[in-house]
Amino acid sequence: MNFDPRFSGRKFASVGTRPIRPDGVDKVTGRARYGADFNMAGQLVGRVLRSPHAHAKIRKIDTSKAEALAGVKAVITAADLPDLTDGDAAMYDILDNCMARTKALYDGHAVAAVAAIDAHTARQALKLIVVDYEVLPHVTDVDEAMQHHAPLINDAIFTEGLEEKPVKASNVTKRSQFGHGDVHQGFGHADFIVERSFKTEQTHQGYIEPHACVANVSTDGTADLWVCTQGHFVYRQHCAQLLGMEASKLRVTSSEIGGGFGGKTHVWAEPVALALSRKAGRPVKLVMTRDEVFRASGPTSATSIDVKIGARKDGTITAAEATLRYTSGPYAGTWAEIGAMTAFACYRLDNVKTVGFEVLVNRPKTAAYRAPSAPMAAFAVESTVDELAKELGMDPVEFRIRNAAQEGTRSSYGPVYGPIGIGPTLEAVKNHAHMKAPLKANQGRGMACGFWFNFGGQTCTDLNIGMDGSVSLAVGTVDVGGSRASLSLVAAEELGIAYEQVKAIVADTSSLGYNDMTDGSRGTFSSSMATISAARNAIKILRERAAQMWDISVDDVVWEQGHAVAKGEKHGNLGKLSLKEIAAQSGKTGGPIAGHSELVADGAGVSFATHICDVEVDPETGSTRVIRYTVVQDAGKAVHPTYVEGQYQGGAAQGIGWALNEEYIYGKDGRLQNAGFLDYRIPVCSDLPMIDTQILEIPNPNHPYGVRGVGETSIVPPLAAIANAVSNAAGVRMTHIPMSPPRILAAIEAEREG
Amino acid sequence: MVEVTLWGALGQVAGGRSKVEVEAKDIRELFRKLAEQYPGLEPWIDRGIAVAIDGTIYRDTWSKELPPGAEIFLLPRLAGG
16 A cells, blocks of 8 residues: 655644534433443343452362352353463463463452353352462562562563573563663763652552443354453454454454543453353353452552662763662563653663563552553652752753753664654743742642653554545544544545544444554554545545546546546636535446555654643641643644643543552552542542643654644653652652652651651 | 664573674564574564664564664564553
């Protein structure tokens, strides 16, 4: 396929406007169907039995009494999900996480499941399953898990990435290193060095809609799965592989999604629902409770990070170094690796080194959470940068501007940057009215920068033109933030028609070619690229049909503002043919008109943001209130500015919760103590200020419209921006997230006591 | 011949090298030659590696050409949220 993705600098008619999203009315009226809103005739209720232990050997599971209970149609254990992964370690981990095999590895790990005629019977059946556990020592803290005497979670793990191959098993699955130059030499040239250690606690994405699916396996081996997910094609691949099915025989339809943020990029209960349906011979609906979502779906890593940065008196950073330790739950992950790549990505550094350690703990398998791993790294680095600026006597914004990465800078993770927006976001913050507003007693202001890579990936789109001139756009990227509206704008732009003429849908896995997950901020970036390509293919056909209708050469037909136009003096009397007029005659000129596109959207273009935050800290209680918040971020090109602003505000809101309140709290027994929204408190409206936004547009050279991903970067700076604000308000450096009232109070009292 | 920079963990399985030279015209050939020269890299390649060519990161495009003199980095194939 010939498609030129380069930025063209064109002027836009539709892109950049703010029409109402097509799914909005259904969502606010309750008509939209989410994961749990789908039902099938004869469906059973699925329920999962979960380990009450953080770490335990499973000696035996007796399901006989549950199977004998009237109304129970299927009971499964790991034996019903045999290992078909053929040595694929990553898939085996997914399988083991869906249903524990030999050991329960965390509080909430699934060990058995039932399908019954109703929820009451299913719950009764779970109580009748007898599991003989041998409880093992456990470890949930990242630093403790790295100690030599720590309980070993997987004795087949030998640390990768070490210079010498280890001879002893370890809870550290991998060591990763990035950087360039010579940090030792760089620190030698520094006049000031700040070195600090930080911790962040584990958080959950906190999506409002729990995981839910309906699975229906037929006797002929075909199956349907209706599910709430960020990537139904990936779910199909994983479920089919785990159940030994051909992917083409499993049709997956994605429901509307009530939040994902990375947490719905992994399969959890879906293979279990399919296995139950296969055994019962009936559809099975499986909906996680909130308790299950917290205990057994993927939260982010808890971390322990050391940062050291040195600078000359003139404010130039001479060296920067970080050691990052991230939990990955009981399975191997790449979370510290990402933290190590993003930590110093905002800065122009001659000498930089980061080392990441992936650490196993008896907590649920870690999942992505919006720019996974970057917020914690940014918290540690941006806190240290702020302290260093203070040591130097420099304004923190000026210090960052002096050291900001630019086009041509070698990134801390290796490649050289193209055009980037960190400098412009800092200049915008420097000149923002927020930075000049006065503060009162006990109030403090902080700012911080953040970076995210953004991805593209495999993308497929169909654009079908109806005989009435309306356009159906079928995309394979799940709409998690208004992308159907944005993609309709792109189709309208390219075809030169009104937004209202385009209807975008998310097609199921049997209706469209493979699409990667909606993650990595790729949804609008990659599907807009495929939509542009599909529209251009459709325009080629529209021109051919117009040429037929006029009986002239197609080379004499151009497409302008939604019309075929005959060019040249010899066709001067032909006027124009609208898309609608051409579509009306399509049956006579060759049949339906459509444009298709299959591509790999590479060159997503990195993204930067700078946030400003004002807080008020009560010195008597340690309670913090965010009183003003501003997000400045580069979007490349904001296709639908309202939804770009929504992404910015959403990232800031989640970051405020992460910074101030949210954390997984484990008891000494290794069990999660706060698996619910009463005790794990995400911010509600009354906890949040109005969040101001400023969109910058530094075009991505690798997209025709200049689009970059926007979904993730906005959660990177808040932890640090708020930590800097709280530290300025409280007069003491905060190094542990969340900065809950007891932690702030303890820090203030420790400072008072010297 | 192109010079390829490896990230830290990958360098360890390529005999401790941070840079290697490979005769390859595109990403597919680069991966094949790397696996031949450094068998320890093969499982990493199977798991997924991204390739940065002059600053632009490619995750899946095996046919992408490696222009002479281009700066090439192998990077982890990252996950997003």
